Amino acid sequence: MKKLLLLLALCVFTIAVFAQRRHKRYTAGPATPIYYTVSFPNAVHHEAEIMITVPQAPRGPLRFRMSRSSPGRYATHEFGKNVYNVSAFTDKGTMLTVKQVDGDIYEIPIHPSTVNISYTLFGNWVDGTYAGIDAGQAHLNMPATFMWVVGAERRPVKFRFTDLDKHNWKVSTQLKYEGGNTYSAPDLQYLMDSPVALSAYKQTSWDITNPNGRRQRINLHVYSDDSQQAIESFGKMVHKLTLEEQAVFGELPLYDNGEYTFMANVHPSVNGDGMEHRNCTVITDPFYKIEGNEKAALGTFxxxxxxxWNVERLRPKSLQPFDFTHSNQSSELWFAEGFTQYYGEMLLTRAGFYTADDYAQVLGLVVNAALNTPAAKKYSPVQMSNYAVFADAGVSVDAVNNSNIFTSYYLYGAATALALDLRLRSEFNLTLDDYMRQVWLTYGKTEKPYTIQMLQLALARYTKEPAFASDFFKEFIYGADKNNYEGLLANAGFLMRKAQPGAAWAGPPFNSVGRSRAGQSHSAAAAEGLLIATTVVENTPVYKAGLDAGDVILQADGQPITNQADWDSIINTKKPGEKVKVKYNNRMGVSEVDIILEENPVYQVVTFERAGQTLNKEQEAFRDAWLRSKIK
Ligand SMILES: [Zn+2]
Structure with a gap:
């Protein structure tokens, strides 16, 4: 009863708000807006009340639904699980029959021209994909928050947030401001790409001018415990970064309302993430403050x-238009994410936030992803991109074999970008910057979605060497061949070498859990020893000895083993080629096996200077041309 009263109150309210528009004569078809009214009467318990008013509802049974995917996130998500109290009624408050025809799909069999739909949303997860509502904020990723009317995807949408004064919240969004508390989107695709953050955030802004004289505004909105002064000084750092990025492409994209906004949410309760959108990004960092964590934060920015540029406008054909009813597979993520990953880190170096030694550590991670993961040895960047529908925030209860069949297309793609950049520089006296600029002008600025073949064609045109482009794509994009990283990095005075030469190694630690949150193994015997919690990595000494997830190591060389430190202390006394006698337990009972240790294959990258070698003139010039600031 209380719920019904609330619904009726909302209904009357919404009709009053939009009454003026109601009395206008609507033109038929896609131009008639759909109205969303959003309020937070129970924010402290993470609930939002949402009402959708659909004038000129499509004839026949009216279907509305939650999404199952979100732009920029590639796995399937059951957003419908957090929606309840779904009801529908007429303008006069008469309830309409609503059938739940699938988990996240509802249907109103019979309805008048105008239909009001109402539901409660629960959200308590702040990142780039979900919704988080509490007394201090409503952090809303749209597919996780808003139902939509099937068949009305092209109609414009108007939003009204009702409780802003009560909560002392401001609105951060790329939605178009329409006055009062009202915002709009031209259609469903745009709406779903336009997150909304309601909070008492702090802000700073700066303008950037393009070579053609067009000036655009960049905003930094931060909901954190930082002082205004700290936000402004961080804003100066981000400003420098944005200029360095402009220099790669030669210009900023044309932002839809002349503005781009960094929507940052910083607190230990949030989940570290970054999510790109056309004219904004949501960045969530689990620190108390940005102040003191600037360097850690800047990479995501x-x-x-x-x-x-790359993915919002320079967009793969496979993601256009985005399908909100299931996951969206894209074979181009090695470029969309991987090349972006490469530039994100490299530009921190150009902007002066990383030293060459800092950047060498990043290069080490990138090179290991390409050369030292079982998946990159077998599978191509294209194949790894396709697996994103399972790996990118895809949560599984059961165990997956990701350690052996998946490597991040971020790092693998970044390694490919690194190799291409260094080869263009050393073999052609060209640069990846100029290639990116060509691709931007052809497919990005014009917003003509690209395919991998088009990227190859652009490389052939840019290098004037179709054979090079064809070989590069065949070997390193469609294939799993590897470039000569050691030689390429030496051009710039970076030394690639074994990280722990001569050290014995049995495999990675037994409890490492990646972003995919793969299922953890259990064992009744775990209390007695060291449980191997996750899938064992292929071709490591432990794998070759036949141990796997769920096995519990009881002893090594007769010494009791109860944790990773016990295990490491035994291995660290050995040399590659030596054995360790292991007693372990599983459902088959207690067994013994010899593990033959090997040298740790992990590489590190260091500057020649750090390695005690001298940089020659050519290396110095090469590194300088690659990593010095390009801001004019
Ligand atoms: Zn990304």
């Missing part, structure tokens, strides 16, 4: 801003 650099990466996400690069997306405002």
């Amino acid at each position: 650099a990466h996400e801003y690069f997306h405002s």
Whole structure:
């Protein structure tokens, strides 16, 4: 009863708000807006009340639904699980019959021209994909928050947020401001790409002018415990970064309302993430403050801003238009994410936030992803991109074999970008910057979605060497061949070498869990020893000895083993080629096996200077041309 009263109150309210528009004569077809009214009477318990008013509802049974995917996130998500109290009624408050025809799909069999739909949303997860509502904020990713009317995807949408004064919240969004508390989107695709953050955030802004004289505004909105002064000084750092990014492409994209906004949410309760959108990005960092964590935060800012060219406008055909009813597979993520990853880190170096030694550590991670993961040895960047529908925030209860069949297309793609950049520089006296600029002008600025073949054609045109482009794509994009990273990096005075030469190694730690949150193994015997919690990595000494997830190591060389430190202390006394006798337990009972240790295959990258070698003139010039600031 209480719920019904609330619905009726909302209904009357919405009709009053939009009454003026109601009395206008609507033109038929896609131009008639759909109205969303959003309020937070129970924010402290993470609930929002949402009402959708659909004038001129499509004839016949009216279907409306939650999404199952979100732009920029590639796995399937059951957003419908957090929606309840779904009802529908007429303008006079008469209830309409609503059938739940599938988990996240509802149907109103019989209805008048105007239909009001109402539901409660629960959201308590702040990142780039979900919704988080509490007394201090409503952090809303749209597919996780708003139902939509099937068949009305092209109609414009108007939003009204009702409780802003009560909560002392301001609105951060790329939605178009329409006055009062009202915002709009031209259609469903745009709406779903336009997150809304309601909070008492702090802000700073700066303008950037393109070579053609067009000036655009960049906003930094931060909901955190930082002082205004700290936000402004961080804003100066991000400003420098945005100029460095502009220099790669030669210009900023044309933002839809002349503005781009960094929507940052910083608190230990949030989940670290970054999510790109056309004219904004949502960045969530689990620190109390940005102040003191600037260097850790900047990488995500650099990466996400690069997306405002690469993926938001320079867009793979496979993601256009985005399908909100299931996951969207794209074979181009090695470029959309991987090349963005490469530039995000490299531009921090150009902007002066990383030293060459800092950047060498990043290069080490990138090179290991390409050369030292089982999946990159077998599978191509294209194949790894296709697996994103399972790996990118895809949560599984059961165990997956990701350690052996998946490597991140971010790092693998970044390694491919690194190799291409260094080869263009050393073999052609060209640069990846200029290639990106060509691709931007052809497919990005014009917003003509690209295919991998088009990227190859652009490389052939740019290098004037179709054979090079064809070989590069065949070997390193469609294939799993590897470039000569050691030689390429030496051009710039970076030394690639074994990280722990001569050290014995049995495999990675037994409890490492990646972003995919793969299922953890259990064992009744775990209390007695060291449980191997996750899938064992292929071709490591432990794998070759036949141990796997769920096995519990009881002893090594007769010494009791109860944790990773016990295990490491035994391995660290050995040399590659030596054995360790292991007693372990599983459902088959207690067994013994010899593990033959090997040298740790992990590489590190260091500057020649750090390695005690001298940089020659050519290396110095090469590194300088590659990594010095390009801001004019
Ligand atoms: Zn990204």
